[in-house]
Amino acid sequence: MTDRQSRHRNAMRNLKSHVDEKVAAATEQRGLLLVFTGNGKGKTTAAWGTVTRALGYGYRAGVVQFIKGMWECGERERLADDANLSVHIMATGFTWETQNRESDTQACQAVWADAARLLSDPEVYLVVLDEITYMLKFGYLDIATVREALANRPAEQTVIVTGRNAHRELLDMADTVTEMQEVRHAFNAGVQARRGIDY
Amino acid sequence: MTDRQSRHRNAMRNLKSHVDEKVAAATEQRGLLLVFTGNGKGKTTAAWGTVTRALGYGYRAGVVQFIKGMWECGERERLADDANLSVHIMATGFTWETQNRESDTQACQAVWADAARLLSDPEVYLVVLDEITYMLKFGYLDIATVREALANRPAEQTVIVTGRNAHRELLDMADTVTEMQEVRHAFNAGVQARRGIDY
Numbered sequence: 001m002t003d004r005q006s007r008h009r010n011a012m013r014n015l016k017s018h019v020d021e022k023v024a025a026a027t028e029q030r031g032l033l034l035v036f037t038g039n040g041k042g043k044t045t046a047a048w049g050t051v052t053r054a055l056g057y058g059y060r061a062g063v064v065q066f067i068k069g070m071w072e073c074g075e076r077e078r079l080a081d082d083a084n085l086s087v088h089i090m091a092t093g094f095t096w097e098t099q100n101r102e103s104d105t106q107a108c109q110a111v112w113a114d115a116a117r118l119l120s121d122p123e124v125y126l127v128v129l130d131e132i133t134y135m136l137k138f139g140y141l142d143i144a145t146v147r148e149a150l151a152n153r154p155a156e157q158t159v160i161v162t163g164r165n166a167h168r169e170l171l172d173m174a175d176t177v178t179e180m181q182e183v184r185h186a187f188n189a190g191v192q193a194r195r196g197i198d199y
Numbered sequence: 200m201t202d203r204q205s206r207h208r209n210a211m212r213n214l215k216s217h218v219d220e221k222v223a224a225a226t227e228q229r230g231l232l233l234v235f236t237g238n239g240k241g242k243t244t245a246a247w248g249t250v251t252r253a254l255g256y257g258y259r260a261g262v263v264q265f266i267k268g269m270w271e272c273g274e275r276e277r278l279a280d281d282a283n284l285s286v287h288i289m290a291t292g293f294t295w296e297t298q299n300r301e302s303d304t305q306a307c308q309a310v311w312a313d314a315a316r317l318l319s320d321p322e323v324y325l326v327v328l329d330e331i332t333y334m335l336k337f338g339y340l341d342i343a344t345v346r347e348a349l350a351n352r353p354a355e356q357t358v359i360v361t362g363r364n365a366h367r368e369l370l371d372m373a374d375t376v377t378e379m380q381e382v383r384h385a386f387n388a389g390v391q392a393r394r395g396i397d398y
Binding site for chain 1: 203204207208211212215221222224225226227228229230231233235237239240241242243244245246247248249251252253254255256258272273274275276277278299300301324325357370373374375376377378379380381382383384385386387388389390391392393394395396398
């Protein structure tokens with residue numbers, strides 16, 4: 001064995017022992033609360049990736065789209081025929097299009113009722129609350145209501161919350177938080193949002 | 200209209216005009232190079248979310264898994280029957296399990312040949328190079344080779360690169376870069392990786 005091979009083997013042995021230790025220490029099994037926040041691309045996309053993953057094992061998943069629901073959405077189309085998936089859409093679209101606080105609040109409360117039903121159903125393995133952070137920020141939804149529904153959900157249920165500026169209480173409750181930070185975005189350099197990639 | 204409604208309407212009008220301006224300025228249409236990097240959860244997941252999205256419109260997609268390929272992978276299972284998807288797996292698993300630099304390099308070069316084929320096929324709308332960053336870091340692959348294949352790919356093709364510590368040259372070439380930063384991870388608090396959520 002050359003020196004380089006030997007150094008590589010030793011480094012990888014150390015890494016393996018580190019990984020093995022961490023795996024051995026992680027023994028708790030339960031549903032998780034994940035928050036994908038930050039201003040970068042990938043929050044909703046990662047949530048749909050997880051939905052695809054859960055459906056791959058035959059688990060039931062529910063997605064509640066608080067903002068982008070009126071848009072064309074390739075991943076929803078791709079998975080729409082899956083009997084284990086339910087999708088609930090807030091029927092107003094972007095709040096800067098409607099410009100009406102009262103109707104937005106009503107639409108939000110209506111789709112929250114679907115979310116609350118999912119959050120109390122032990123058959124649902126994964127719930128995505130896509131862009132719910134904006135509902136809390138705009139005051140369409142109350143943080144206490146959301147916190148209580150999350151705290152009382154079935155123990156095996158995982159929830160993913162997405163959106164910028166996640167509420168401090170959501171961050172505090174979460175098991176896993178990723179901040180998707182924008183380093184660069186093609187849109188800001190004049191490139192159009194791309195079908196099948198951005199939506 | 201109450202004061203509160205009126206303030207809301209004005210704020211949303213301003214936001215709408217800002218959004219509309221940005222949309223109008225984004226006129227370029229072409230394939231993108233996206234990099235999902237950083238130490239947080241969501242990089243590979245967002246890549247698979249985008250694959251699901253592209254398949255939803257009937258586009259062809261190719262995924263090359265440089266590290267996790269030997270693992271169970273729910274999203275691959277869920278989409279495996281899609282004729283528009285091809286998946287190529289580096290057949291050694293984690294490099295800290297094999298502990299053999301020479302066989303890892305060979306396995307990497309073999310699956311890179313599949314990647315290079317995808318990167319030269321104008322029928323392929325989306326290519327995911329999952330965890331290729333580690334191959335560059337370990338020296339199993341040469342950055343010049345990768346850069347050239349990316350630079351010469353079909354103009355309409357989008358490529359997603361995932362993995363920690365993305366090479367500076369990849370970051371420089373990219374149209375969109377998101378740094379997925381770990382704020383908190385359940386695994387570090389002793390919670391097991393969860394089927395259908397983490398893999």
